[in-house]
Amino acid sequence: MTIKIALTGSIGMGKSTVAAMFVAAGIPLFDADAEVRRMQSDGGPLVEAIEARFPGTTQGGAVDRDRLGARVLGNRDDLAALEVIVHPAVQAARAAFLDAHHGAPALLFDIPLLFETGGEAAYDKVIVVSAPPDVQQARVLARPGMNRDKFAGIMARQTPDEQKRARADFIIDTGGSLDQTSAEVIAILACLGLPTGR
Template sequence: MGKSTASGIFRELGHPVWDADAAVHQLYAPGGAAVDPVAKAFPTALDAAGGIDRAALKAELAKDANALQRLEAIVHPLVWADRAGFIAAHADAPLVVLDIPLLYEGGAEAQMDGVAVVSAPAEIQRARVLARPGMTEAQFDFILSRQMPDAEKRTRADWIIPSLSLETARTAIMDICAEIMAKRSHA
């Protein structure tokens, strides 16, 4: 949809951004907090460098319908702790952005002061995702199957960031930031 681009714009504007995907990558890297528990649950996912091989882990998840639930039980608490640490480290910032895939699906919106949804028409979303290296139609369909429909996310969001172009996204983000800063100055 353009989530990474939107996060980059928030960063350019000087706002701290926590990225859930980046947090998971750190947790899976050699020495990461998720390596030992994930390797115990999925031994073939441990790579030679002492990290988690995401491709091998993905293969394990494909074999067992309950594997994803087991993995999430291991990783989600670690991700939540990382997010809490980031928020605490930026407690004085007027605006902290949390880039969280599957926010509504995981129920995390209740912990947010506000939610912005990055949105693009379905055909643009499909083209963007399928342009990623190694992405297949089947993988894209699996991703969509785990997500709440965009139309529903849009109705639940406090703000919508249209990502048809960089300029439309930037304008929407600047408006969101201005609105939040105005509310904070009146609080």
């Protein structure tokens, strides 16, 4: 039976780094955010519907993520309308991923808003990636186009880290070195009876 593992954590916690470590160990990855970016890129299947609902948020045949973000962030109705467009498409992509990897020992799903969308029941194990608040803030504020207000707006939409940690099957602390994080990934793979890639 395939073990379905959800990987989640708040912004700036190091999910992408941890996901890459699982991929290096041979675990196929479904990255929900990457799928959304693909579907919102030039000629993507969601561009037309997003422009129709949020006029002026696309440019050159692709969604302008900054414009769209500015439009929906902090507006519950607009955010809900965007989710109605995006979520079914992501679910279809997830189903295709499951079909493509039928029979794999394990699959990893990178889902930033796992708890916020009540999706954890669909997975066998939940891994929460975490780091100290000062490390998280420094990482996020170093991103292009990010500022304290935007960071605060994103954090307001996310389940607090301590609550995520309390609901996790495994916690990976990315506040230390990459070697320490890698050791935690290998320990989880070993615990689940999966190849560690070493």
